[in-house]
Amino acid sequence: MLQGKNVLVTGAASGIGRATAIRFAAEGAKVTIGDRNEAGLHETAAMMASVPVIQFYDAVDTASCRRLVEVAAADGLDVVCNISGILKWGRSEDFPVEDFALVMQVNTNSVFAIVQAALPHLIKSRGNVISTASAAGLIGIPYTVAYAASKHAVVGLTKSLAIEFAAVGVRFNAIAPGQVNTPMTQATAFPEGIDYSLLMRNAPKLLDGSCESSDIADLFAFLASDKARKITGAIFSIDGGQIAG
Numbered sequence: 753m754l755q756g757k758n759v760l761v762t763g764a765a766s767g768i769g770r771a772t773a774i775r776f777a778a779e780g781a782k783v784t785i786g787d788r789n790e791a792g793l794h795e796t797a798a799m800m801a802s803v804p805v806i807q808f809y810d811a812v813d814t815a816s817c818r819r820l821v822e823v824a825a826a827d828g829l830d831v832v833c834n835i836s837g838i839l840k841w842g843r844s845e846d847f848p849v850e851d852f853a854l855v856m857q858v859n860t861n862s863v864f865a866i867v868q869a870a871l872p873h874l875i876k877s878r879g880n881v882i883s884t885a886s887a888a889g890l891i892g893i894p895y896t897v898a899y900a901a902s903k904h905a906v907v908g909l910t911k912s913l914a915i916e917f918a919a920v921g922v923r924f925n926a927i928a929p930g931q932v933n934t935p936m937t938q939a940t941a942f943p944e945g946i947d948y949s950l951l952m953r954n955a956p957k958l959l960d961g962s963c964e965s966s967d968i969a970d971l972f973a974f975l976a977s978d979k980a981r982k983i984t985g986a987i988f989s990i991d992g993g994q995i996a997g
């Protein structure tokens with residue numbers, strides 16, 4: 753489905769990004785994997801069906817975001833999967849403003865920097881971008897206001913870019929996962945003194961509703977492929993019914 757396509761996957765040292773890199777390589781894509789965790793990138797590479805280009809980058813450094821794209825596009829670029837992200841919990845009364853800015857930088861600003869650098873290549877290839885939003889990009893989630901703001905921004909960015917570049921055939925979509933079993937969620941330590949009932953009202957409803965990373969990777973692969981050639985500006989929930997009601 754993705755044979756010979758040049759694909760950039762960020763966040764590929766762990767979780768959803770790792771599963772997506774493995775999936776794209778299995779589909780015959782030529783994959784560049786980027787992350788700030790170099791050791792994790794090498795572990796991912798060892799799990800892939802073909803040898804990827806490995807590029808360290810740090811999403812807080814715009815120059816390194818641009819360099820990542822330059823490396824990934826050395827031989828053209830067809831697909832960008834924006835998957836790097838961070839999650840921080842905290843009561844909004846004492847959530848550090850500096851952490852708010854950091855979450856926005858990693859989850860939103862760096863996505864824009866990567867997309868902007870990739871645009872000339874994607875226009876040439878009539879390529880597409882799939883970014884990672886979240887259930888928290890579609891509904892408010894208490895005690896993680898920065899994260900929710902950053903993921904709502906990914907939704908806005910995706911829809912706006914889809915319109916701006918539709919006429920030149922570049923597609924932009926986003927995936928909005930709910931609870932996925934990854935190191936990010938396994939490491940979650942909720943702050944003291946919160947109202948858990950506010951969090952639990954958006955728990956997965958489906959039997960075994962939590963997703964695995966491979967479930968999300970399947971959706972990345974579909975949206976990147978020509979089977980999704982008529983899909984742009986769309987936000988796909990994959991959340992076991994978390995935001996259904």
Ligand SMILES: NC(=O)c1ccc[n+]([C@@H]2O[C@H](COP(=O)([O-])OP(=O)(O)OC[C@H]3O[C@@H](n4cnc5c(N)ncnc54)[C@H](O)[C@@H]3O)[C@@H](O)[C@H]2O)c1
Pocket residue numbers: 762763764765766767768769786787788789792809810811812835836837838839858884885886887928929930931932933934935936937
């Ligand atoms: N796990 C979930 O339940 C869930 C739900 C919805 C959305 N998401 C989103 O999915 C994406 C992947 O999350 P995951 O669950 O696989 O988490 P993860 O922690 O397993 O992976 C995130 C990756 O991003 C990388 N990263 C973080 N900061 C970076 C930086 N400054 N520069 C470069 N790389 C950086 C990390 O090194 C890591 O490899 C994130 O955008 C996350 O917000 C996750």
